[in-house]
Amino acid sequence: MFDCAIIGAGLAGLVAAQHLVERGLSVTVLEARNRVGGRVENKTLNDGSYLELGGQWIGPGFDSLRELIDDLGLDVVGMPAPGNLIVRLRGQALAVPSSEDEPALTPFEVSDLGQGLLRLRRLAERFRSDNAWRKANDAWLNQDLRRWITTNLRTQGAQRRFSEVYAAAFGPMPKECTLLEGLHQVNSGPDLETMLASNGGLHQRRVQGGMATVAEGLAAKLGSVVRLGAEVVKVEHSATSARLHLADGEVVEAKQLISTLPPRLAMALDHEPPLPAWRAEAADKVAPGNVIKAFLVYETPFWREQGLSGQSSADEGPVRVTFDTTAEGAAKGHLMGYFEGADADSLSRRSVTLRERAFIDSAVRSFGQQAAEPLAYFERDWAAERYTGGCHGAHFSPGVWTTNGPVLAEPDGVLHWAGAEYSTRFNGYMEGAVRSGREVAAVVARNLA
Ligand SMILES: Cc1cc2nc3c(=O)[nH]c(=O)nc-3n(C[C@H](O)[C@H](O)[C@H](O)COP(=O)(O)OP(=O)(O)OC[C@H]3O[C@@H](n4cnc5c(N)ncnc54)[C@H](O)[C@@H]3O)c2cc1C
Structure with a gap:
């Protein structure tokens, strides 16, 4: 029997595992996907450069995440290029000096x-x-x-x-x-x-090599503690222990359990005894944000030659914000944009070609004809991801957080909750996931002492 089993090898699960292993406890991390990182993921392109499909930007106050990045010996870099922002208002594109x-x-x-x-x-x-x-x-x-x-x-x-x-x-x-x-x-x-x-707010710094290298660095240290392709389908817990049933029929036993699944995803698992009704109600009301993160790859980051930063915001269209996410040292230009909310909802049911077209149209309106012919288009529709089910974080509908939020993170016996959605600070962000993983690991270690 393990001292602690952790469901999910996203940032929260990996950080919690690291803290428990450092305290000499026996831990297993069960991850359904065949990779670690959860909502943090890199896509490597043929030229060796990469796109960050999920969480990427590090903002002011992300102290726990910065500490973790330093511990892993990784570097943090700023926005790729300074320059004017494009603001599109009522059909007019204006170049605005960034403050x-x-x-x-x-x-x-x-x-x-x-x-x-x-x-x-x-x-x-x-x-x-x-x-x-x-x-x-x-x-x-x-x-x-x-x-x-x-x-x-x-x-x-x-x-x-x-x-x-x-x-x-x-x-x-x-x-x-x-x-x-x-x-x-x-x-x-x-x-x-x-x-x-500090201007630019959250959209400020990122990890050289991509945020996924943080998850991979943690997983490398944890070695065989992390099990990939291990989908948990049922959680049984009593006052003294937990039994986790995996999709292939295997049963894993542990004295304490940390689930890092966002509230709605957690409800999809079979729980014995069932989770309290209020938790189910709260999770039901949590509408998962619907985000498609999309990229246009160009021969060069041509906008820089026009004194533009690649950052834009618009008051219409399906892609309302863009950023230059070209990796340090990469020759090709990467322009990232989000399809969000109702636009992402309706476009997620349409073809990839249609979304590519919509992004290109939007990029042309902001950056001119040079944006019309990208070399490639990539995207990640997070709502369609079985083991995520929507993003950025979960967005609480009015009243849900104030009624149930603070208690969502309360443990149910040996079952503890960690992750971006359970953090009281930086809720929904990577910083929230790291803080929550660390804090819950401390509670579990105390219980086991
Ligand atoms: C497009 C996008 C952009 C974002 N941008 C930013 C940003 O710029 N800055 C920022 O701070 N945050 C950002 N975020 C949010 C950030 O990525 C998340 O808050 C954070 O990564 C969540 O970590 P977590 O460990 O709490 O959850 P997750 O990463 O979701 O981890 C949960 C893990 O559980 C696994 N799992 C699910 N079901 C099961 C099961 N049944 N059995 C076993 N394992 C299971 C999943 O595969 C996953 O690995 C962004 C998110 C998205 C999607």
Whole structure:
């Protein structure tokens, strides 16, 4: 019998395993896929360069992840090239100096923005610490977040930058997003002011060689502790031990168990005894975000010759943001874009050729005719991935996190939960996965002591 079995060899599972093995405990990591990394994955191209199909960007405050990267002796690099951003608004493409180059806001707008962020942070603190206030202001907290922004920031420049920073931190703001959901995000995610101060926010740094090398480095250290192609189909747990049934009929026994599956995926497993009803209800309400991460490969990163960074944002079309993700030293140009939300939903049911066409059209509108003839197109539809079932992280529908969130990470006897979706800080991000893996491993080690 193992001291601990871990379901999933994503960042959370590997980090948890590393910490338990370092404490001299016997551990097995059961991974359904034939690779480690989960939502972190590299695709190697014929010319030896690579694309990062999943989690990639390291932002301010990702301290646990940075420590891990340092321990593994890996290097962190910045954005490939400086330059102007393309902002497409109402059909017009504008080249906007990135605020790293020169301040795009007037001093008045900067001050307005600073006060707006301060107001939001104070509200978030009160929201976190004052239950009575929260209850008394329930109706007001359920107002549209966009409305709050326009009534609390006076200048259009500050309102625009506020929304950009918010989107960079937490992803596109859903149509029905409430102030309450915004405050939850502020409490659980990266610090907006830090992001603003360092400009570019989350989309800042990445690992040389790709984030997948972090997962591979951890797995190499763990050796035979990690078992690939080991899909868990049933979890039995009692007050003192757990039995995991694998798809091929094998049964693995352990004193403690860590599941790193996102809430919805976890519910698809057969559990004995069944998981509490509230957990099933919460998981049901967690709509998995639908993201297709797509890449156009060009002969060269031609946009750089025009003084452009490859970064763009648009107010229409299925691909609204792009980034230059060309690997260090690579000759060819890699332009990455996301199909997100409803657009990804409907396009995921269409052909790859149609999505390629849609991305090229969008790239042409932002970067001109040179974007019309890429050498190749690649994509990863995360909603179609059986062992992921949607991304970036799970997006909690209004009310779900505040009602059930903090207790989703509560253990059920010997069954513990770790992963990006169970972390109170950097929820949904790689940093959240690493922190959660580390924290849950400490709890399990204490239980075994
Ligand atoms: C397109 C995309 C872009 C992203 N960009 C960023 C970014 O730039 N920055 C950032 O911080 N985060 C980003 N993220 C989020 C980040 O990748 C995740 O938060 C993080 O990798 C999750 O790690 P995890 O260990 O919690 O979960 P996972 O990586 O999902 O690990 C769970 C593991 O469990 C395995 N598994 C599933 N079912 C079973 C089963 N039945 N039996 C055994 N094993 C099973 C899976 O194969 C997987 O390996 C992005 C995600 C996506 C998809």
